[in-house]
Amino acid sequence: MATSAPMLKKLSALPMCQGLSAAQTAELVEIAEETTAKKGATLFAEESAGDALYVVLEGQVEVSKRGASLAKLGEGSVLGEMSLLGGEMRSATVTALSECKLLRISTERFQKRLAADNLAALKVTHNLAQVMSRRLAVINDKLVESLGKTKKKEELADFGRILNNWSF
Amino acid sequence: MNTAEATQHYFTKAARIMNVGERIENLLSAPLREVKVQLAIELDNGEVRTFTGFRVQHDNSRGPMKGGLRYHPEVNGEEVLGLASLMTWKTAVVNVPFGGAKGGVQVDPTQMSLKELERLTRKFVDQLHDVIGPTRDIPAPDVNTNPQVMAWIMDQYSKYHGHSPAVVTGKPLELYGSRGREAATGRGLLTVCREVLRDVGRPMKGTRFAVQGFGNVGSHAARLLFADGGVIVAVSDVSGGVQNPQGLDLPALFEHVRKTGGVKGFGGGTPCGQEELLTVDCDVLVPAALGGVIDAKVAQSVRAKIVVEGANSPCLPQADEVFEKKGVLVVPDILANAGGVTVSYFEWVQNLQHVSWDEERVNAELEKVMKESYERIGSISRSRQLPLRTAAYVLAIGRVGKATVLRGI
Numbered sequence: 053m054a055t056s057a058p059m060l061k062k063l064s065a066l067p068m069c070q071g072l073s074a075a076q077t078a079e080l081v082e083i084a085e086e087t088t089a090k091k092g093a094t095l096f097a098e099e100s101a102g103d104a105l106y107v108v109l110e111g112q113v114e115v116s117k118r119g120a121s122l123a124k125l126g127e128g129s130v131l132g133e134m135s136l137l138g139g140e141m142r143s144a145t146v147t148a149l150s151e152c153k154l155l156r157i158s159t160e161r162f163q164k165r166l167a168a169d170n171l172a173a174l175k176v177t178h179n180l181a182q183v184m185s186r187r188l189a190v191i192n193d194k195l196v197e198s199l200g201k202t203k204k205k206e207e208l209a210d211f212g213r214i215l216n217n218w219s220f
Numbered sequence: 221m222n223t224a225e226a227t228q229h230y231f232t233k234a235a236r237i238m239n240v241g242e243r244i245e246n247l248l249s250a251p252l253r254e255v256k257v258q259l260a261i262e263l264d265n266g267e268v269r270t271f272t273g274f275r276v277q278h279d280n281s282r283g284p285m286k287g288g289l290r291y292h293p294e295v296n297g298e299e300v301l302g303l304a305s306l307m308t309w310k311t312a313v314v315n316v317p318f319g320g321a322k323g324g325v326q327v328d329p330t331q332m333s334l335k336e337l338e339r340l341t342r343k344f345v346d347q348l349h350d351v352i353g354p355t356r357d358i359p360a361p362d363v364n365t366n367p368q369v370m371a372w373i374m375d376q377y378s379k380y381h382g383h384s385p386a387v388v389t390g391k392p393l394e395l396y397g398s399r400g401r402e403a404a405t406g407r408g409l410l411t412v413c414r415e416v417l418r419d420v421g422r423p424m425k426g427t428r429f430a431v432q433g434f435g436n437v438g439s440h441a442a443r444l445l446f447a448d449g450g451v452i453v454a455v456s457d458v459s460g461g462v463q464n465p466q467g468l469d470l471p472a473l474f475e476h477v478r479k480t481g482g483v484k485g486f487g488g489g490t491p492c493g494q495e496e497l498l499t500v501d502c503d504v505l506v507p508a509a510l511g512g513v514i515d516a517k518v519a520q521s522v523r524a525k526i527v528v529e530g531a532n533s534p535c536l537p538q539a540d541e542v543f544e545k546k547g548v549l550v551v552p553d554i555l556a557n558a559g560g561v562t563v564s565y566f567e568w569v570q571n572l573q574h575v576s577w578d579e580e581r582v583n584a585e586l587e588k589v590m591k592e593s594y595e596r597i598g599s600i601s602r603s604r605q606l607p608l609r610t611a612a613y614v615l616a617i618g619r620v621g622k623a624t625v626l627r628g629i
Contacts, residue, residue, distance in 0.1 A: 112605060125604075126602050126603050126604065126605040127603055128599055207243055211244045211621060211624075212622075214240055215618055215625065218618055
């Protein structure tokens, strides 16, 4: 798709595009396509194959799991980023709450870039790995807790992790 | 709910959304230090009077603490604490390297001579000089204090610690003050209005504004909005108010205020009361007088589609809820009136470097800061579907929080 300045700005503000130069972000825009979703439409359903990542450009979406609403997200939110790494099943359902404009990056096109040693794609993969590692740390803690082992409290560090997830 | 409780309410609302946990909430909201002093002075008639003063230093994780000093008969410790914490969030929103503080003296300055006010101010510095300073806590003008009071503070502090212009901001231009400081809050508000109007797709030209308060914030805001093509349909101050649906002749109004000392009696419109002003037919309401003036009931009758908080805490939380339901956009105080502290920061920087910026530079840097802050808050608001105020607090908690975590406790 044609690169536009506002689109570049929106993408470069995302944590997954951290450290990408303007030219590299533009390469990402090249393999992206703009798409729309009508109010009430399902973007993807829980446990379906993850074939693309979405960035909400306009509108509001709802994330739900087994019918229970988990979150309402708006402009700038990234959905299904792990599917870029391939082989992931969708862990939740995403429905458009209003008329939405979205940016879609297909796993296939992204993987092709990755296979061609494209630096932008490698950097995005690195950023996604960092997100995953943060999430894994949280899950590990929960696992330890569920095994009945009380973990030493780290409230200040936990707070730091919350702030990282809010990405200021 | 008073204004201190309102600030705590907004902070807590954002902290809960971020899910920071109760103990981190306490860490961020509790003040670092609260000082209460007794100021005994001799009045001109030989009477000895003792006044109570406060300085609350809220947080210094992002830098020296910063906040105004007010002289008012109803100043109390709780109010000062609320305002000190508001300063912590405000300095974080505009990303100037300061923490938050606030001070006040329980006194009615209209009943004091200039000499008595000077003795009172110097006494206040005598009691506090070891906890304030250019790298500790930097006072500034607030309700009923002005550049002259700041000059006395600088002079008295310098007697203890040597030449220290950077101990206080809002000084007279002739004594290390900054160009553009006086109009800074109003000018910052102008930038915010421009950005908001652009976002809602409305031109400044022809947009109708009502401004409550015609002091340090309101008068400059009205003047600059008018010069930018805005139509000022109503203004008011403590003396009274005036409205004209066709737009007030601002230069004539300024001339009237210069001659009579107040807005009341201006011939270019019909009189209107302070509360009436809040509900006049307009597009943008700028409450720039006192805190707590808009409760749920007033909010119901507000006809503006946008409210820009020139004063600190003019809208109470119940009013915020009404506005949210009505679809009225509220630009919160910690962004809308942060132009003052931003230029105070510029003044401090100039003092530390022994330089003096021209007004164009001050205004340009201020505009940049206000635009960037508005943009950051807007993007949090859109991505997380939060009102601007909550988004502003989220941004502030994020910045203060990161500094706190990095330093360690």
